[in-house]
């Protein structure tokens with residue numbers, strides 16, 4: 001007999017540190033936009049492992065690339081060259097502002113590399129990085145300090161020095177924090193964890209202008225917005241600006257753990273042997289997954305589909321917001337990262353709504369204690385969107401009184 005959800009939950013709860021709040025479902029397989037749990041129940045996935053499996057679960061091209069690479073070479077360390085790693089870096093360079101790439105295993109590690117690069121490239125004494133309130137940059141000590149949300153710092157003090165926080169949305173707030181110590185401004189083009197909050201185009205362009213005026217580096221954390229999620233390959237491509245440093249992770253390997261820090265030739269030259277490294281970074285299996293993922297995403301017309309489905313999802317969510325004004329006030333986002341903004345009354349039941357959606361067979365998430373976040377695989381169909389929106393309307397009508 002295969003173990004059930006409740007048996008797997010019981011075993012796990014005995015042996016795991018309780019740092020995750022988990023739903024009582026043990027997922028055993030995935031195909032496209034559908035997941036199956038240990039009790040045989042199926043779910044339509046509007047979370048994609050938090051914007052990771054953007055090509056859906058077990059995409060055949062990625063599965064093939066991973067299987068073939070795992071059968072020929074799994075790991076050799078960065079003492080040696082491997083082709084998958086080089087090919088992925090070539091694809092990233094050919095399709096972005098960047099000239100050079102460093103591979104990590106996660107978003108936090110990519111951001112650590114970005115922070116180290118910004119510091120090593122700056123004149124002596126300049127080390128401070130300005131980040132935006134509500135941001136999320138990771139959970140390592142430096143990246144959680146870059147994360148301008150006090151609730152993530154509580155209990156872990158003292159936090160590393162060198163990060164200051166600007167109010168979201170105000171260029172004056174950033175400018176007032178620039179000092180002789182400042183070396184960089186770091187932000188996401190759209191804050192995912194804060195509740196799908198896009199930066200206005202003029203705001204992001206204004207941040208670039210501030211960097212230029214004060215000789216600061218612009219670090220864009222595209223860990224969540226990168227790899228097509230917003231309808232362009234990278235979020236900054238919605239604007240006329242380019243960053244000096246960009247980080248990627250989540251969808252880069254469609255589920256295989258890999259992150260990247262990208263920059264230009266001049267800055268890259270400062271990270272000489274001995275300054276930075278990662279044992280697993282750019283592991284051939286993860287890199288092969290990245291190559292397969294990018295090739296699918298770069299195919300003609302692929303990202304147009306992200307915009308089309310994203311616009312449809314947004315239009316259907318807008319209808320829900322109009323239908324249930326006591327619970328939802330509007331829709332935010334770009335491409336296939338969308339948030340249904342909840343009112344105070346909606347926020348109070350946000351977590352319950354997510355649980356009820358799970359019971360109905362739909363995975364969504366409550367982000368930033370403010371919005372219901374939808375980040376489905378790019379293959380999501382109109383029919384699946386309609387099913388999810390219908391289920392959500394049933395759940396919302398229970399609370400809308």
Ligand SMILES: *Cc1c(COP(=O)(O)O)cnc(C)c1O
Nearest residue numbers: 106107108136137138221223224
């Ligand atoms: C998820 C996320 C991170 C952290 O990535 P990990 O792989 O969990 O370390 C950093 N920045 C942003 C914008 C993210 O969404």
